[in-house]
Amino acid sequence: MSQALKTITPISQSREINWITVIFLAIFHAGAAAAPFYFEWKSVAVMALLYWITIGWGIGMGYHRLHTHRSYVVPKWIEYLFAICGTMTLEGGPIFWVATHRIHHQNSDLEGDPHSPRDGKWWSHIGWIIFGESKHNKTELLARYTPDLAKDPFYRWLNTWHFLPVAVSSILIWYFGGFSMFLWAVCMRIVLGLHSTWFVNSASHIWGKRRFDIRDDSTNSWWVAIVTFGEGWHNNHHAHPNSARHGLAWYEFDLTWLQIRFLQLMGLASKVKVATVDMESSLARKVA
Ligand SMILES: [Zn+2]
Numbered sequence: 571m572s573q574a575l576k577t578i579t580p581i582s583q584s585r586e587i588n589w590i591t592v593i594f595l596a597i598f599h600a601g602a603a604a605a606p607f608y609f610e611w612k613s614v615a616v617m618a619l620l621y622w623i624t625i626g627w628g629i630g631m632g633y634h635r636l637h638t639h640r641s642y643v644v645p646k647w648i649e650y651l652f653a654i655c656g657t658m659t660l661e662g663g664p665i666f667w668v669a670t671h672r673i674h675h676q677n678s679d680l681e682g683d684p685h686s687p688r689d690g691k692w693w694s695h696i697g698w699i700i701f702g703e704s705k706h707n708k709t710e711l712l713a714r715y716t717p718d719l720a721k722d723p724f725y726r727w728l729n730t731w732h733f734l735p736v737a738v739s740s741i742l743i744w745y746f747g748g749f750s751m752f753l754w755a756v757c758m759r760i761v762l763g764l765h766s767t768w769f770v771n772s773a774s775h776i777w778g779k780r781r782f783d784i785r786d787d788s789t790n791s792w793w794v795a796i797v798t799f800g801e802g803w804h805n806n807h808h809a810h811p812n813s814a815r816h817g818l819a820w821y822e823f824d825l826t827w828l829q830i831r832f833l834q835l836m837g838l839a840s841k842v843k844v845a846t847v848d849m850e851s852s853l854a855r856k857v858a
């Protein structure tokens with residue numbers, strides 16, 4: 571299994587530039603740079619709302635803690651809703667995202683990790699996106715790492731057409747909200763979301779505190795936790811990857827966990843796995 575994973579990682583370190591990715595990144599970054607010149611409070615408010623829904627629900631509650639780690643169970647319609655929110659971040663389809671992240675946990679900071687800072691700080695942040703071999707549409711290949719998602723026709727479809735929700739919503743936002751809202755709620759929102767998520771891969775494997783002694787370089791970073799709604803408690807997460815709660819101490823604010831807890835209290839989430847601050851695991855020993 572691990573041998574197979576090493577030979578077919580979704581992002582190999584080839585140095586070929588993914589031009590389509592680069593062009594879209596450039597367009598959205600240019601839009602974000604122009605946004606302050608078209609400032610409107612209404613646009614900023616819609617941006618904040620969409621940031622919460624796409625990064626908070628789509629990535630934190632969805633792609634990461636639900637689809638990748640299965641740290642809790644929800645009805646299918648909520649799973650699908652979170653997956654659609656996940657595609658809105660422009661971080662790729664669910665099968666691509668989950669396969670990449672499962673390989674990250676399997677080989678974290680070792681050979682085969684798609685985005686380890688040991689291969690360079692910039693590589694772990696954005697280089698692996700720009701230079702890595704893109705396999706966004708290789709659903710069959712990525713399905714090997716995501717059999718749970720790959721057997722579901724909706725996820726297969728969404729993985730291939732992951733850019734559709736962004737495309738459709740962008741047109742609607744421009745049409746109904748105007749150019750300012752397009753720059754803020756689409757361009758700025760996507761750019762901030764991408765870098766925040768990438769900081770989990772870069773900053774949270776470089777700077778911060780380590781509660782658990784674990785073979786990788788993962789850290790707990792309070793500022794990454796703020797911009798990602800709790801994903802920055804990354805050393806806790808690598809020690810207890812199946813826990814729906816990442817901020818384990820009372821002072822480690824983890825909005826994503828509170829929202830999962832809310833779903834549980836509403837009777838919508840079940841089988842919620844929760845680690846505690848003193849819990850050790852087969853992966854890690856508590857040191858702080
Ligand atoms: Zn990590």
Ligand SMILES: [Zn+2]
Nearest residue numbers: 671675807811
């Ligand atoms: Zn994870």
